[in-house]
Amino acid sequence: MRLYDSRMSGNCWKVRILLNQLGQPYERITLDLAKGDAQTPEFQQISRFSRVPALQLDDGRSIVESGAILLYLAQGSRYLPDDPWLRAQIVGWLSFEQGDLQKPLAQCRVYHLKGLAGQISAQIEQLHGEGYLALEKLEHWLTTHNWLVGDDYTVADLGVSIYVSLASVGGFDMQRFPAIGRWIAQVKSQPGWVELLPNG
Ligand SMILES: N[C@@H](CCC(=O)N[C@@H](CS)C(=O)NCC(=O)O)C(=O)O
Missing domain, CATH: 3.40.30.10 (Glutaredoxin)
Structure with a gap:
């Protein structure tokens, strides 16, 4: 592979x-x-x-x-339940990540890393608006749930958490989201979790 x-x-x-x-x-x-x-x-x-x-x-x-x-x-691992309803919930969260979260969070991160954020403040403001809307939905869910799907960590938590864990690089104020902060810490403490590759 x-x-x-x-x-x-x-x-x-x-x-x-x-x-x-x-x-x-x-x-x-x-x-x-x-x-x-x-x-x-x-x-x-x-x-x-x-x-x-x-x-x-x-x-x-x-x-x-x-x-x-x-x-x-x-497939076949503890990270993806067999139950069709639970699987559909996982696909739903992965779709939400791609449709609502990933673009604003990832683009703001790239603009900040490239030092361009100051030059395109109107665009950053719009992306922050979109990103905060999605983060508020996620925060709302995590206020009453430990995990995104069922009672344990699944690939939904992995897939959704990554760009959220990098959002502060793109200028998002993550202090506003305590439930997300607790959840990200839980995700990062899962066995086998590895850091982002160093740049260069
Ligand atoms: N929806 C895709 C997005 C993949 C994507 O946008 N990949 C970027 C890097 S994060 C890429 O390969 N861009 C091609 C390029 O920059 O040449 C996924 O979840 O895998």
């Missing part, structure tokens, strides 16, 4: 955490996105949208989209 990833991508970080939690051996090919490594015709054969993460199986087939990769890898 081979994972195509990049150092700074939260979507790739999700997959590395799960692979480690499952004890699944794999080869890691880390692309330099700034150099255009993901935009080659060769890589497009592996990743249809020229994006990481992409997981290539031993038979050559590949899976793209972090949520799809998490669901594939977690």
Whole structure:
């Protein structure tokens, strides 16, 4: 099994955490996105949208989209319940992450890391508005629930928590969300959780 990833991508970080939690051996090919490594015709054969993460199986087939990769890898493990209703809840949370949370949180992080935030303050304000709306929904749920789905940590918690755990880098005031803070600490204390790769 081979994972195509990049150092700074939260979507790739999700997959590395799960692979480690499952004890699944794999080869890691880390692309330099700034150099255009993901935009080659060769890589497009592996990743249809020229994006990481992409997981290539031993038979050559590949899976793209972090949520799809998490669901594939977690099959049969304690991180993905068999019950169809619980699974549907997990897919629901992973969809909420991609649809509502990921774009505003990830874009603000990138703009801050590149030192561009001051030059595009109107855009940052709009992204903060969208991000806070989604974070408030998450906070509301976590005020009365320990985990996103059922009574234990699942790939829903992993998938949703990553960009939330990086949100302060993008200028989000996370002190406003105590329930999210408690939940992120629980997620990070799960066995096998690993840090983001160092940059460089
Ligand atoms: N929805 C996708 C998003 C993947 C994505 O946006 N990947 C970015 C890095 S985080 C990428 O590969 N961009 C290609 C590039 O910058 O060349 C997922 O969850 O995997």
